[in-house]
Structure formats: C-alpha cells, structure tokens
Amino acid sequence: MVSQGKKMSEEILTKDLKNSDKLNTNDKSIIFSSLSDDTKFEPLKLDNRSFAMSNNAILGCQPMTLVEGKLFRILLSQITFFKDEKTLEYEMLPYRIKVQDLAKKLNLKGNSLYNQVQDVCISLTTRHIFAKKNDEWEVYTLMSYVKYKKGVVELKLNNDLKDFVYGLGEYFSIYQLESILSFRSKHSLRIYEAIKAKIGQNKSFRTMFNNNETVHLSITDKELRDITATIHKYKQTYDFKKNVITPALKEITNISDINVTYDIDKNPQKKGDLDLYFFEISNKASYSFPNIYEIFKSSDIVTEDYIKKLLFATKKEKDINHIEEIRSLVEKYVNNKDAFDKNFIYALNHSKYSLTGYILSIPDKNTSKNPDFIKPDPLTTFDNDESSKIFYDTFDEIFNYWNKLANENIISDTHGIEHVKYKTKKSQRLLKNLLDEGISPDEIKKGIHIANESLYFLNNHNSFSYFLNAENFKSIMNNEEKIDSTEQRF
DNA sequence: ATATGGAGGGCACTGCCAAA
DNA sequence: TTTGGCAGTGCCCTCCATAT
Known part of the structure; x- marks a missing residue:
C-alpha cells in the first residue's frame, strides 16, 4: 500500500484521512528520524485546566472526528507561548507527552494504544478549521508537525492559529476540558x-x-x-x-x-x-462552571501559563511582563469568591485599557471603574487581638527571613524585599496552615534555607506562596523535589 | 412536511493471543 | 511485562424507503 523509503513521511502527511488507517506506519525510524534528542519542549500536563478558543473559531466549521476534536482541545488547553528574541513574535511551544498518558486522557482502550495514538495524531495533521463571514473566509490547518520517539509524542500546533483561535475575536470562551472530554458525540x-x-x-x-x-x-x-x-x-x-x-x-x-x-x-x-x-x-445551579475563581483558587493552578493564556485570549500580550503582579492580585482575592468573581472577571471583560493596570486599580474603590466593586474582606480571622498579633509577628519574621536570603543570594530578584507583593493574605493563610500543623517558625526558616540551597528554585516553583503550601513544604523538607531534566522549561 | 424504522459503513471500544 | 495484531461487538453517523 505504501512505498518504502524516504517518501513515506511525505506521503503520510498528505494522505487523505480515509486511507490513513490503512497505512503501514510501523517504520518509525524512517518517519520520525528528524526528531532530535535535545529538542526543547513544554511538558503536556494532564489536568482539568480550562482552555480558551475565540468565538470565531468555535462558530466556524471544524470537520474532524470526536477523538481528533478532543485531542485538539487538549492541545489548546496546554498552550504555552514564548517570545522569540529575534523576531519579538510570540510562538506556541511544542508539547511532548507519553503515549500512555495521552491514551489515558483520550480514553483510548485496548492494547494497540501506540497505534491508536499514532493514528489520531497523524490524522489531526490533515484537519483544518474553516470560518466564513459574508463573502470572506479563512482556513487554517491545525498542526505544524507531530513526531514520535521512544514512547513520547511531540505535537506542535500551527503557530498561525494563535491569532485565529486565541486572539482575533473580541470574544472568547473558556471551557473546562473535563466536560468536553466526556462527550461521546462530536x-x-x-x-x-x-x-x-x-x-x-x-x-x-x-x-x-x-x-x-x-x-x-x-x-x-x-x-x-x-x-x-x-x-x-x-x-x-x-x-x-x-x-x-x-x-x-x-x-x-x-x-x-x-x-x-x-x-x-x-x-x-x-x-x-x-x-x-x-x-x-x-x-444547572449546583454546577459552578466555568469559573475562573475555581481555577485560580488553588495555588498549584495559578500558573504563569494560565495567566499567559488569558492575556492572549484578551489580546493583552504586552501585559505578559506583569504576570507576577496579576498573580499577586489573584492571590489577594483568592479567599473572597464574590470579590474575585465581580472584580477580576470584570477587569478581564473590560480589557479596553492595559489589563494589568486596570486590574491593579481594583483594590481601590475610588479608582475602580467597576460599578459592582466589592472590597475584599480580611482573609484571616483570629480569636482575639493577641493571637492576631502573635501570628502577624511570626509572619513578618518568616517573610523577612525569606527576603533576607533572597537579597543575599542569587535566587532571583523577583524575591527581593521590594516585592512586598508576596506578603499577601494568601501567604498568610498558607503560613497559618503550616503553623496549625505544628510546624514551628524555626523549621519553616530551615525549609527556606534548604530550598534555597537545593536548586529548588530553578524548577519554576519559586514563589513564597508555593513554598508555604503545606504539601510542597513537606516535600522540600523530605528532599523529594528532584530536578528532572525532562521537565525543564525555557 | 412529518414521522418511522431501519441499513450499512465506520468509529470507538474490548478482549484474546502473539511477539518482542 | 510491554507492545502489537486482530477480530468481534456495539454505538455513532449518515442516508434512505416508506407511511402518515
């Protein structure tokens, strides 16, 4: 059916989908020979994060099978952008994922998982999105390439999709991946x-x-x-x-x-x-979805990636330099659902100005343009003034120690003392959790020291809040955090 | 025009067995 | 043990003949 030799990969990419299942695609050494070992990549994380798609894309025509559609949305949910220093253009990173993990996410069963994953990845490269408005129309192919090597597939979305799928439309929609992946009909x-x-x-x-x-x-x-x-x-x-x-x-x-x-x-x-x-x-009243608050509530999920995604979705790429400030504000609001929903989402939907500047103005009712402005309440409560004072003194002690180390060492200037943004209510709440678990301030300071010494911060977990998360803290103290070369980011 | 009940082809899923 | 081949099953998708 398929001729052997160098022509093969070319044939596969141009093959009509109807025939793709009949292709003999077993000769991986030929097909994927160009995949180099040192290709940089962003690991594809399989959680229930949401994804955004512009309404132009959603309301366009997307002829593809159910599984292809799900894979496409998994990819959209994992988009990470990086800036090309030469062209100053933003590009979408390719993703790598173990075949087993992808098969699990796509709910593929049976024993020929590798073939099934391979087939759906290859067939996705033949698909396109089509949008028509009056007498204008646009067609985009979905994928730049798909590669496989040693149990891992690498997928790269067509970079031109970033405008169409992510940025062009005035409106965009965010969905939780979980519901999408549950559908049985395209x-x-x-x-x-x-x-x-x-x-x-x-x-x-x-x-x-x-x-x-x-x-x-x-x-x-x-x-x-x-x-x-x-x-x-x-x-x-x-x-x-x-x-x-x-x-x-x-x-x-x-x-x-x-x-x-x-x-x-x-x-x-x-x-x-x-x-x-x-x-x-x-x-459905009992179902809170889609809800940015829920997404941001956990410090593990308030990632740069997600904020970047929102910025691109709202055409505010310039604000990427202010991710830390945005995250800080998110942390400030994170215990107050009403304030968060009304204030943050308002800012997101009124991104006429610089999103960052606008969001940062919210804490001040006098400068906020949000008519439904809600001033966030204090996030931590204490029995009496005395216990409150003891806690805040302890917090200051820990916080100052963090900044002292940051100033003396080479961690990153984002931890410098001038960045009081880390002194947030969320940090305080997390610290309170640690103290409530019987961990002493001295132990916590020791943890900061260990984290500082152990290259921990190089692994992108470099915020005060992340450190104070009880689970993360324990793993640092147990020396469980390992630097995995396959998970380095740029 | 609306409604019924499929056929048939392919997609999605499963289990068994063979090969590495 | 992991991976691949393959056949069987049932559902999804599309189309169609026929009746009301």
Missing part, C-alpha cells in the same frame, strides 16, 4: 461549544445565565450545520433534528453544566424563518 461537543460561545458574547445572555435564568437564543439552520460540519449532509431536515440536534442536546443536558432543549418556529412569517431553531438554555 455533535454534542460542537453544539455545546457554540451555545456557550453565543451566551458568552451577549451581555444580557451572560447576565441571565449567571443569574440562573433561562436563556433563549435562536440559531439558523445554516449556522448549526456549519458548526456541526453537516452542511452537505442530512438533506432531510427531520433527519438532522432526529440524529444530530436531539441526541446532542440530550447528551449535553446529561453531562455538562447546562440544560438545553430546542424548538422550531411553528408559525413562520416568512419561508426563510423555517430554518430557525430556538434553544432554551438553563444553568
């Missing part, structure tokens, strides 16, 4: 995304949805067929409803955070109105 996935995007880009829909009110929106037949990539399929409308819309809405209602039903216009004024579907969407 139509469910796409219709769900479209509904969320349409709610997200309309202010009154958004408000109603967040207030658990029922949202009514209409989608034309044409639009729905674009979204589901069924424009030339299901010529009988009834079939389309029966086999696409109805099952998809059923699955969405069963699995996701929303309930959806639909109806058609029973009394059309004009003939064209026959093509209109009316969707009725309600928020």
